[in-house]
Amino acid sequence: MPKLADILTQLQFITVEAALLGLFITAAFILISREWRSLVMALLVQYILVGLILIRLVRPDIAILKIMIGAFICPILFLSAREVTVSPFAVPLPVQRHGWRYALRFWWQHFSLWHLFKGIDRRRDPASTGVIFRLLVTLLIILVARILSENFPLPNLLPNISNAVYWLILAGLMTLTLTEEPLKVGHGLLTVFTGFDLYFSTVEHSLLITGLWGSLNLLTALAIGYLIVAKGAAPEDEK
Numbered sequence: 001m002p003k004l005a006d007i008l009t010q011l012q013f014i015t016v017e018a019a020l021l022g023l024f025i026t027a028a029f030i031l032i033s034r035e036w037r038s039l040v041m042a043l044l045v046q047y048i049l050v051g052l053i054l055i056r057l058v059r060p061d062i063a064i065l066k067i068m069i070g071a072f073i074c075p076i077l078f079l080s081a082r083e084v085t086v087s088p089f090a091v092p093l094p095v096q097r098h099g100w101r102y103a104l105r106f107w108w109q110h111f112s113l114w115h116l117f118k119g120i121d122r123r124r125d126p127a128s129t130g131v132i133f134r135l136l137v138t139l140l141i142i143l144v145a146r147i148l149s150e151n152f153p154l155p156n157l158l159p160n161i162s163n164a165v166y167w168l169i170l171a172g173l174m175t176l177t178l179t180e181e182p183l184k185v186g187h188g189l190l191t192v193f194t195g196f197d198l199y200f201s202t203v204e205h206s207l208l209i210t211g212l213w214g215s216l217n218l219l220t221a222l223a224i225g226y227l228i229v230a231k232g233a234a235p236e237d238e239k
Contacts, residue, residue, distance in 0.1 A: 027171040080225035084232030168195025186224030
């Protein structure tokens with residue numbers, strides 16, 4: 001069975017520019033998408049791409065440790081989200097809003113005679129955060145990250161990697177801002193951590209610090225997994 005180091009060596013045909021483009025795509029996908037399986041897969045690819053970049057900048061064992069941490073984090077999120085979707089008492093995770101069932105439910109909630117007489121409490125309605133809105137926000141963040149990387153370049157980093165660090169942090173923070181769902185919030189927070197890690201790993205090369213930072217990421221993933229299950233549980237299931 002091939003070792004992870006051998007696999008990374010075979011993947012070195014992927015250039016740094018291609019890996020950085022992949023980071024832009026995965027973070028944008030996390031910001032825009034709402035399908036939980038795709039979110040977890042995008043986060044896993046993000047960890048792999050960061051490892052491929054770091055293996056050219058720092059010690060190979062540190063890059064391998066980063067990928068291993070991501071390989072532990074993503075199953076935690078996947079199993080937590082899957083537990084919510086398969087539980088008979090669970091509130092289903094949000095998916096993309098389309099199809100005749102959603103249209104019928106939307107019509108009943110907003111335009112049926114009963115709800116017209118009853119009235120609708122709109123105090124808890126979220127702001128408009130549809131796909132088009134999130135796409136426009138993504139384009140704006142790309143522009144802001146480009147401006148920050150040009151005017152405030154991070155020391156000891158190439159300009160394109162500095163741009164990717166700003167992009168990951170801003171995309172993660174915007175994901176936190178636009179949602180209150182634990183799964184999406186978790187992906188946004190971990191994306192922020194990934195952007196910070198991409199920079200911090202080039203400054204601090206200690207394997208001990210890397211392990212402590214990885215432990216913090218794992219504890220964060222466990223907390224996110226608990227929140228996913230706790231919020232997805234119905235009241236009957238919380239007794």
